[in-house]
Amino acid sequence: MRYLLRRVGFFLLTLWAALTLNFFLPHFMPGSPINTLRAQTKGRVSDAQLEQILTSFGYKPHANMFSQYFDYLGNMVTGNWGVSLGSSLGTPVSKLIGESLPWTLGLVGVTTVLAFLLGSLIGTIAAWRRGGVVDSVLPSVFVVTSALPYFVVGLFLILFMTIDNTWLPSSGNYDTSIVPGFSPGFVGSVVKYAALPALTLLITSIGGWVLTMRNNMITTLAEDYIRMGRAKGLSDRKVMLNYAARNAFLPNLSGFAMSIGFVLTGAILVEKIFNYPGLGYQLYNAVNSIDYPMMQTLFMLFTVAVLGALLICDLVTVWLDPRTRAKG
Amino acid sequence: MRRRKSSLLAIAVSIGLAASACASTKHTSDSNSGGSTAASSAGGSSTGTAASYKQGGTLTISNEQGQTWPCSFNPYNSSFNLESLGFVYEPLIYTNILQDAKETPMLASSYQWNADKTQITFTIRDGVKWSDGQPLTADDVAYTYNLMKQTPALDNYSLWSAAGLTSVTATGNQVTMAFKQNAQVYFYTFATLVGIVPKHIWSTGDAAAHPDTWTDPDPIGSGPYTVKCTPNNMEYTANPNFWQPGKPYVTKLEYPAYLDNSPANQDLASGKAQWGSQFITGIKSFYLSKSQDNHTWSPPVLNVSIIPNLDPSHAATSKLGVRQAIAYAIDKAKVSAIGEDGQQLPGNQSGVVTPTFTKFNDAGAISAAGYDKPDMAKAQAALAGAGYSPSNPLNLTIISIQGYTDWDASIAIIKDELKPLGINLTESSLTNQTYFDKLYKGDFDLAYGSQPSAGPSPYTELRAWLHSANTAPIGQSASAGNFERYKNPDVDKLLDSYATASSEDQQVSMIKQISTHMLQDLPFIPVTESADWFQYNTKNFGGWPTADNPYAQPSAYNFPDNEQVLLHLYYKPAQ
Numbered sequence: 001m002r003y004l005l006r007r008v009g010f011f012l013l014t015l016w017a018a019l020t021l022n023f024f025l026p027h028f029m030p031g032s033p034i035n036t037l038r039a040q041t042k043g044r045v046s047d048a049q050l051e052q053i054l055t056s057f058g059y060k061p062h063a064n065m066f067s068q069y070f071d072y073l074g075n076m077v078t079g080n081w082g083v084s085l086g087s088s089l090g091t092p093v094s095k096l097i098g099e100s101l102p103w104t105l106g107l108v109g110v111t112t113v114l115a116f117l118l119g120s121l122i123g124t125i126a127a128w129r130r131g132g133v134v135d136s137v138l139p140s141v142f143v144v145t146s147a148l149p150y151f152v153v154g155l156f157l158i159l160f161m162t163i164d165n166t167w168l169p170s171s172g173n174y175d176t177s178i179v180p181g182f183s184p185g186f187v188g189s190v191v192k193y194a195a196l197p198a199l200t201l202l203i204t205s206i207g208g209w210v211l212t213m214r215n216n217m218i219t220t221l222a223e224d225y226i227r228m229g230r231a232k233g234l235s236d237r238k239v240m241l242n243y244a245a246r247n248a249f250l251p252n253l254s255g256f257a258m259s260i261g262f263v264l265t266g267a268i269l270v271e272k273i274f275n276y277p278g279l280g281y282q283l284y285n286a287v288n289s290i291d292y293p294m295m296q297t298l299f300m301l302f303t304v305a306v307l308g309a310l311l312i313c314d315l316v317t318v319w320l321d322p323r324t325r326a327k328g
Numbered sequence: 329m330r331r332r333k334s335s336l337l338a339i340a341v342s343i344g345l346a347a348s349a350c351a352s353t354k355h356t357s358d359s360n361s362g363g364s365t366a367a368s369s370a371g372g373s374s375t376g377t378a379a380s381y382k383q384g385g386t387l388t389i390s391n392e393q394g395q396t397w398p399c400s401f402n403p404y405n406s407s408f409n410l411e412s413l414g415f416v417y418e419p420l421i422y423t424n425i426l427q428d429a430k431e432t433p434m435l436a437s438s439y440q441w442n443a444d445k446t447q448i449t450f451t452i453r454d455g456v457k458w459s460d461g462q463p464l465t466a467d468d469v470a471y472t473y474n475l476m477k478q479t480p481a482l483d484n485y486s487l488w489s490a491a492g493l494t495s496v497t498a499t500g501n502q503v504t505m506a507f508k509q510n511a512q513v514y515f516y517t518f519a520t521l522v523g524i525v526p527k528h529i530w531s532t533g534d535a536a537a538h539p540d541t542w543t544d545p546d547p548i549g550s551g552p553y554t555v556k557c558t559p560n561n562m563e564y565t566a567n568p569n570f571w572q573p574g575k576p577y578v579t580k581l582e583y584p585a586y587l588d589n590s591p592a593n594q595d596l597a598s599g600k601a602q603w604g605s606q607f608i609t610g611i612k613s614f615y616l617s618k619s620q621d622n623h624t625w626s627p628p629v630l631n632v633s634i635i636p637n638l639d640p641s642h643a644a645t646s647k648l649g650v651r652q653a654i655a656y657a658i659d660k661a662k663v664s665a666i667g668e669d670g671q672q673l674p675g676n677q678s679g680v681v682t683p684t685f686t687k688f689n690d691a692g693a694i695s696a697a698g699y700d701k702p703d704m705a706k707a708q709a710a711l712a713g714a715g716y717s718p719s720n721p722l723n724l725t726i727i728s729i730q731g732y733t734d735w736d737a738s739i740a741i742i743k744d745e746l747k748p749l750g751i752n753l754t755e756s757s758l759t760n761q762t763y764f765d766k767l768y769k770g771d772f773d774l775a776y777g778s779q780p781s782a783g784p785s786p787y788t789e790l791r792a793w794l795h796s797a798n799t800a801p802i803g804q805s806a807s808a809g810n811f812e813r814y815k816n817p818d819v820d821k822l823l824d825s826y827a828t829a830s831s832e833d834q835q836v837s838m839i840k841q842i843s844t845h846m847l848q849d850l851p852f853i854p855v856t857e858s859a860d861w862f863q864y865n866t867k868n869f870g871g872w873p874t875a876d877n878p879y880a881q882p883s884a885y886n887f888p889d890n891e892q893v894l895l896h897l898y899y900k901p902a903q
Binding site: 029030031035036037038039040041042043044045046047048049050052053055056057083084087088089090091099170171172173174176177178179180181183184185186275277281285288290 | 353354393394395396398399400402405406407408409480481483484485486489490517521538540541543558559560561582584585586587588590591594759760761762764765768779780781792805807808809
């Protein structure tokens with residue numbers, strides 16, 4: 001119980017520290033929302049006027065920093081996130097996030113799960129047939145792909161799939177000439193537009209899972225109960241999946257929980273390269289236009305997602321493994 | 329294990345079935361774009377104004393904004409007037425920058441100044457209806473301007489403060505605006521840039537409570553189109569109540585949101601979009617050669633310049649000799665041809681953008697001062713006078729904006745040209761935010777840049793650059809336009825008296841006098857002329873503005889010029 005309280009306390013403390021940083025860091029960035037708005041209005045609107053416009057949307061450049069800070073903390077907790085001060089001036093932040101969240105969850109969420117499952121499967125097979133063809137070729141390939149940066153892979157895919165040949169769209173989330181709805185054309189279009197960014201994420205993230213799963217498996221395969229299973233005359237397949245993989249899988253789960261936490265940040269570069277209007281793209285835009293409310297809300301969500309995933313992971317580990325409770 | 333897998337498969341299959349069982353795919357436009365094989369006109373220089381055309385067609389605009397559409401159409405929110413003004417809301421009078429400020433009456437059929445131009449009376453056009461069928465009256469017009477007084481956050485152009493507007497009243501079909509002083513120079517602002525809104529919508533509910541923050545999602549306007557919006561696409565449909573019968577000829581506009589230039593350019597090149605408004609690198613091979621129906625015409629409206637820091641704390645750039653050396657050495661034609669792909673014309677040292685404002689330009693004075701062509705000998709002499717030479721080189725940093733690749737190319741050429749003189753230029757590409765922060769605060773030696781928007785005569789741009797009221801001490805923001813910190817009482821006097829000049833000839837002579845100071849002091853060094861980006865496809869659509877018929881600024885991002893273009897365009901297969 002004390003362990004549990006300590007974890008929750010730690011969670012709250014980290015969250016507070018992160019939120020505080022989220023508030024002060026953007027304010028130290030060069031530029032101000034006024035400059036962005038000036039560019040948008042082609043300089044036709046005077047400075048005083050720009051400030052007045054922003055003020056009517058809740059921008060308080062002259063208010064005391066600390067009272068702003070406490071207002072901000074309160075607003076983050078109550079979900080009163082305000083309106084965008086950037087390129088979508090006046091649009092509620094919650095609406096903007098609501099529009100982009102499904103795209104990020106769909107693209108990054110599905111790819112993360114897919115990469116994890118595929119990677120673990122390949123890792124299992126590679127370890128099981130240690131020294132075989134799969135084991136000697138794939139891990140070295142994956143060492144390379146997992147070290148490749150997102151944007152390099154993305155740019156290569158765009159080069160080969162869309163510029164030389166026009167197989168797949170390289171930009172956007174669906175064909176704008178289709179009215180969104182649950183129709184085969186729309187769903188097909190969404191899948192088609194997601195193909196390249198998903199492939200980019202898959203190529204760069206699958207390697208990590210393959211390698212850790214393979215290494216876990218190798219350690220597990222040396223255990224006595226594997227030998228026991230074999231001695232019992234069980235099929236290879238059963239020993240591989242039910243005896244070895246099941247146990248080798250456990251340490252990977254905590255890594256998976258963390259990467260699920262990171263789904264929300266939506267691989268920013270991938271969304272930028274493929275112009276995919278998800279949360280990563282929103283963050284990029286918010287930083288570009290010094291959109292304080294948007295930036296702060298997004299950072300808050302990212303922090304909560306990652307910390308929340310870690311907390312759940314901690315709690316699950318406590319529940320699964322008695323050794324972690326030993327001192328509690 | 330196996331059972332779980334097969335049930336997953338079953339779920340997947342059933343989802344697939346459900347999907348295919350659903351209604352078939354709906355497309356936003358039902359017209360068959362490109363289905364017709366109408367003969368294409370090669371020049372596309374149809375006059376379009378006199379004839380009357382049948383309605384029809386769907387036009388796609390490709391103008392990258394780097395964001396999805398916010399679906400807000402409040403014309404007072406200066407982030408959204410791109411989407412609302414011209415399409416939905418209209419001004420009183422349209423003024424064309426490209427045709428010597430030629431006026432076209434819109435919601436006002438005529439106007440009358442008093443003798444000292446402190447009062448103007450607009451006669452509001454009869455028979456204009458809002459898109460919901462209600463009549464537009466003088467009352468709506470007065471309401472629009474008075475709303476800006478009531479809620480200062482709406483007064484985007486500072487009409488009630490800087491322009492000295494004191495009252496706006498409606499009587500019958502007339503609206504009278506009174507000013508503290510001669511308001512002629514503000515005419516473009518209050519008559520052309522302000523969109524008139526309906527009183528019956530804006531005086532009730534949320535709009536009345538918070539006119540500044542109201543999003544106006546389903547705008548009721550008097551303009552040629554009504555709009556339906558999703559974050560990915562805006563669809564404009566011809567307004568059946570529009571006051572010019574039979575117009576607009578084009579029934580539908582698609583305005584997709586592009587997050588980046590390259591997909592927008594691709595749609596233009598493939599013919600999927602017909603109206604483009606951006607810089608296309610290598611436009612000849614990427615766009616023009618793709619179809620004989622693809623054309624471009626980007627008229628110049630502003631200067632792109634080297635901005636030297638004139639503050640004495642910047643020892644080198646505040647010396648006249650250094651600025652002269654730079655101005656003499658740069659081959660502007662070469663920068664224009666290579667750096668800007670020939671799409672921006674070379675600039676001239678007088679600061680007057682030609683051919684748009686040729687009337688104001690004194691070509692003789694430019695050649696007399698020696699700035700009509702590059703001259704290395706004069707450049708060397710000027711630089712030697714300032715105490716620098718190849719043996720005692722001058723190292724300068726020029727700031728520019730990250731991602732503006734045409735600027736990077738231009739700066740690279742300038743760098744090559746200055747090198748033999750003994751000026752070593754280093755380019756510092758900054759993010760938008762940092763660049764403007766440094767530019768406004770005067771934290772630079774040299775900057776590459778331009779003013780953001782043009783006016784109906786060179787006065788607007790030159791005033792922004794040169795008036796000492798627009799400057800600020802180093803460290804404070806000179807965002808009104810005098811980034812270089814130029815102060816000259818004579819120029820101030822000329823600019824101030826331009827507003828009250830009695831005749832156009834007098835105004836032309838004042839601009840020419842200001843140009844003499846430009847040639848003497850070189851407060852900024854124009855290199856190329858910033859263009860109004862425009863690409864158009866003549867396969868299915870005619871009536872585009874051209875160099876022969878420049879009836880409006882052609883970019884889709886210019887309001888209310890976009891309305892003029894929309895009123896001229898027509899769909900060829902429907903004719």
